[in-house]
Amino acid sequence: MVKQTIQIFARVKPSVRKQQQGIYSIDEDEKLASSLEIVLPRDLADGFVNNKRESYKFKFQRIFDQEAKQEIIFEIIAKPVAESTLAGYNGTIFAYGQTGSGKTFTITGGAERYSDRGIIPRTLSYIFEQLQKDSSKIYTTHISYLEIYNECGYDLLDPRHEASKLEDLPKVTILEDPDQNIHLKNLSLHQATTEEEALNLLFLGDTNRMIAETPMNQASTRSHCIFTVHLSSKEPGSATVRHAKLHLVDLAGSERVSKTGVGGLLLTEAKYINLSLHYLEQVIIALSEKHRTHIPYRNSMMTSVLRDSLGGNCMTTMIATLSLEKRNIDESISTCRFAQRVALIKNEAILNEEIDPRLMIVRLQKEIADLKAELAMVTGEQRTEALTEAELLQLEKLIASFVEDQDPESRLEVGADLRKIHYCFHHFKKLLNDKKTLENTDLSESTTQQACQEPVKDEEYTKLRSLLKQRDNEINILVNMLKKKK
Numbered sequence: 001m002v003k004q005t006i007q008i009f010a011r012v013k014p015s016v017r018k019q020q021q022g023i024y025s026i027d028e029d030e031k032l033a034s035s036l037e038i039v040l041p042r043d044l045a046d047g048f049v050n051n052k053r054e055s056y057k058f059k060f061q062r063i064f065d066q067e068a069k070q071e072i073i074f075e076i077i078a079k080p081v082a083e084s085t086l087a088g089y090n091g092t093i094f095a096y097g098q099t100g101s102g103k104t105f106t107i108t109g110g111a112e113r114y115s116d117r118g119i120i121p122r123t124l125s126y127i128f129e130q131l132q133k134d135s136s137k138i139y140t141t142h143i144s145y146l147e148i149y150n151e152c153g154y155d156l157l158d159p160r161h162e163a164s165k166l167e168d169l170p171k172v173t174i175l176e177d178p179d180q181n182i183h184l185k186n187l188s189l190h191q192a193t194t195e196e197e198a199l200n201l202l203f204l205g206d207t208n209r210m211i212a213e214t215p216m217n218q219a220s221t222r223s224h225c226i227f228t229v230h231l232s233s234k235e236p237g238s239a240t241v242r243h244a245k246l247h248l249v250d251l252a253g254s255e256r257v258s259k260t261g262v263g264g265l266l267l268t269e270a271k272y273i274n275l276s277l278h279y280l281e282q283v284i285i286a287l288s289e290k291h292r293t294h295i296p297y298r299n300s301m302m303t304s305v306l307r308d309s310l311g312g313n314c315m316t317t318m319i320a321t322l323s324l325e326k327r328n329i330d331e332s333i334s335t336c337r338f339a340q341r342v343a344l345i346k347n348e349a350i351l352n353e354e355i356d357p358r359l360m361i362v363r364l365q366k367e368i369a370d371l372k373a374e375l376a377m378v379t380g381e382q383r384t385e386a387l388t389e390a391e392l393l394q395l396e397k398l399i400a401s402f403v404e405d406q407d408p409e410s411r412l413e414v415g416a417d418l419r420k421i422h423y424c425f426h427h428f429k430k431l432l433n434d435k436k437t438l439e440n441t442d443l444s445e446s447t448t449q450q451a452c453q454e455p456v457k458d459e460e461y462t463k464l465r466s467l468l469k470q471r472d473n474e475i476n477i478l479v480n481m482l483k484k485k486k
């Protein structure tokens, strides 16, 4: 088991204008963490009452400034998570930030240049490279791609659909089993045996994602996309399978509804544009508070799907994407605040191992065959499933002579054959039961006989006795009379 708090990183989006200067500074001096200081521009700070701070400081594991390339983002943020997925742990990387701050660029990448490839294609490439190198295990990789919009899940990888609307895609629903495990009904899993196949799936999903988006339905700013690599591995001949899931998540834009800029809503908690992000925040707050027992995962589909990744069995990493221009300062500060809370959440990642029953049966069958062969070698005779007629007959004879033998020293020898030993026990049991039922019937017969006889009373007895005596006397008299007559 690996205990770890959620790792948080920040990435600052390059700005076209040079007006960001002086707004923020990054301090890399500290050993384990870097800190980002956001300084409120004077004209913005002036709008606040005096107790408002003029600068805000946030700690991150590392902060990537504007010039950071996609490669270093992969190396530092994604590679360690991909490695732990390869080792059998669940992993999640999610990008959080306002619309336009670079979430999609970071997770998926830009299409213009090869070097703009983001975390997903680089991770796929890395995973398949590692799988090829490692011949000690058998790996299976599946891909799924889910979009959640307005609390509805859509399968972005449905091969039958050329979606023109998001609603045309198959709807994915959540099922919870009695052990409270979440299952996604209707989300298709596609096996990918090579990097190319996996990239094709990413492309199919992204195409569906783009086609489904219209100006009226700005799905990308309001929906969450979860690209998942399902990796299972096992050693040859072993029945133990390891399952690991790697979620790469492009969240909806984190901006709040009302954006008045310099007005009263600045830096205050306003309404949320996205309800499920609001619930995500609730879950994060609940998880970061000690002694909270109820975590409201069920409130939204997204938090249900990511339940393991948030305070559960997962190695989780968050990338806060920041667009540090003057007009985005308030959003950037709330993104950073959110990240600070996320950093308090502890996860416990465990190896997800399970025994495949099919493989177990195959293994046990093989073991039985081996043992039989071994036994045949030792005893010199082939052993079949059941005893033959002849063997049974012989056993019964043996038992009969053993039972009849009055010699207390006599023994019943059947040899080292469990089947015969078991048969003897069964036979004895049967004999014993037969004897019992026999005794029972004898006993009941004698009692019924008794029950037929009338119970003789004492006075009646003497009456009968005297009657008998009288008859005796009468007979005697008659006999004497006959004798005299003669």
Ligand code: ADP
Binding pocket: 012, 013, 014, 066, 097, 098, 099, 100, 101, 102, 103, 104, 105, 106, 110, 253, 321
């Ligand atoms: P989001 O997904 O957060 O709404 P995007 O990733 O779509 O934001 O980024 C908005 C625009 O900025 C895109 O045109 C994207 O290519 C560009 N962009 C974002 N981050 C970077 C970066 N680090 N380097 C170059 N261009 C970037």
Ligand code: MG
Binding pocket: 103, 104, 105, 220, 221, 250
């Ligand atoms: Mg986006």
